[in-house]
Amino acid sequence: MSRRRRVYEGKAKVLYEGPEPGTLIQHFKDDATAFDATKRATIEGKGVLNNRISEFIFTRLNEIGVPTHFIRSLNMREQLIREVEIIPCEVVVRNVAAGSLSKRLGIEEGTMLPRSIIEFYYKNDELHDPMVSEEHITAFGWATPQEIDDMMALALRINDFLTGLFLGVGIRLVDFKVEFGRLYEGDMVRVVLADEISPDCCRLWDIRTNDKLDKDRFRRDMGGLVEAYQEVARRLGVLVENEPKRRGGPTLVK
Ligand code: UDP
Numbered sequence: 001m002s003r004r005r006r007v008y009e010g011k012a013k014v015l016y017e018g019p020e021p022g023t024l025i026q027h028f029k030d031d032a033t034a035f036d037a038t039k040r041a042t043i044e045g046k047g048v049l050n051n052r053i054s055e056f057i058f059t060r061l062n063e064i065g066v067p068t069h070f071i072r073s074l075n076m077r078e079q080l081i082r083e084v085e086i087i088p089c090e091v092v093v094r095n096v097a098a099g100s101l102s103k104r105l106g107i108e109e110g111t112m113l114p115r116s117i118i119e120f121y122y123k124n125d126e127l128h129d130p131m132v133s134e135e136h137i138t139a140f141g142w143a144t145p146q147e148i149d150d151m152m153a154l155a156l157r158i159n160d161f162l163t164g165l166f167l168g169v170g171i172r173l174v175d176f177k178v179e180f181g182r183l184y185e186g187d188m189v190r191v192v193l194a195d196e197i198s199p200d201c202c203r204l205w206d207i208r209t210n211d212k213l214d215k216d217r218f219r220r221d222m223g224g225l226v227e228a229y230q231e232v233a234r235r236l237g238v239l240v241e242n243e244p245k246r247r248g249g250p251t252l253v254k
Helices: 046-063 099-105 134-139 147-169 225-236
Strands: 006-009 014-019 023-028 031-034 038-040 070-075 076-084 083-096 112-122 172-185 186-194 201-207
Touching: 023 046, 046 070, 046 076, 046 147, 046 225, 083 147, 112 134, 112 147, 134 147, 147 172, 147 186
Parallel strands: none
Antiparallel strands: 006 014, 014 023, 023 076, 031 038, 070 076, 083 112, 083 172, 172 186, 172 201
C-alpha cells in the first residue's frame, strides 16, 4: 500500500488525493485555532464531531438542491468530496448581533438583526481576513458578479434551512461562515458549497439558556467545548457513541 498524497493542510482539516480524478478526501483534525491561529489547542474528539455534523448538514443541503462538494462519508474523520477551486472569499451570514459585528458597530450581543446580513471577507491569513465589499471582489477578480450573486443566493438558502433545522432542536443560529468553490464539469463551471459547516464556524446558542454551543467556548476560554459539540450532535441525532440505536435525524424540541 502506498501512502496517500497530501494536497493541502489547513488549521482544522487536511485534504488528501481522492480515489478518482476530481475527488479529494477531507480529513477533520482535533486542532483548534482562534485569533489568526495565535491561540491553538488540540481538543480530543472535535474532528470526529465536526465531521459528523458537517456530513449531516451537507447531505441535507444536497437533498434540498443546494449544490455542495460533498459526495459521501468515508469514516469517523473523513469524507469524500469533489475537488473544487476555492473562491477566496469567506461569506458570513448573521441573524443576531455577536462577535466582530457587535464590536465594530457597538451593537449589543444578542440583538436580533432587522434582517439577515451577508458580509464578505477576503481569505488571506497574512492580512487577517479583512472585510471587503462586492466592489473589491469584482475589481480584484476574486469572483465575478454572477458568482457573487450565486454565493449570496446560496448563503441565504443555507441560512433559511439551517435556522429552521437548529430551531427545531432548540438552538438559535446566530451567525455562520461558509466557503464556496468552482466545480468544473466539462466546459461548465458552477458555484458549490465547499469546506464545512460545524460549530467551529457557526454561533449556536441554546434557545432557553443562551448557552454557547460553539467555538466561542474556545475563543473565550469557557471550557466544555467537546461537551457542547456533542450536545449539538446529539440534538441533530448524529451522535453514535453510547446511542447506537439513534442515528436517524433531529429530535424535535417542543
Ligand atoms: N468565522 C469563521 N472563521 C473565520 C471568521 C469567522 O468560521 O475566520 C465564523 C464565526 O465562527 C462566526 C461567524 O463566522 O460564526 C462570524 O464571525 P465574526 O465576524 O463575528 O468573527 P469573530 O468574532 O469570530 O472574530
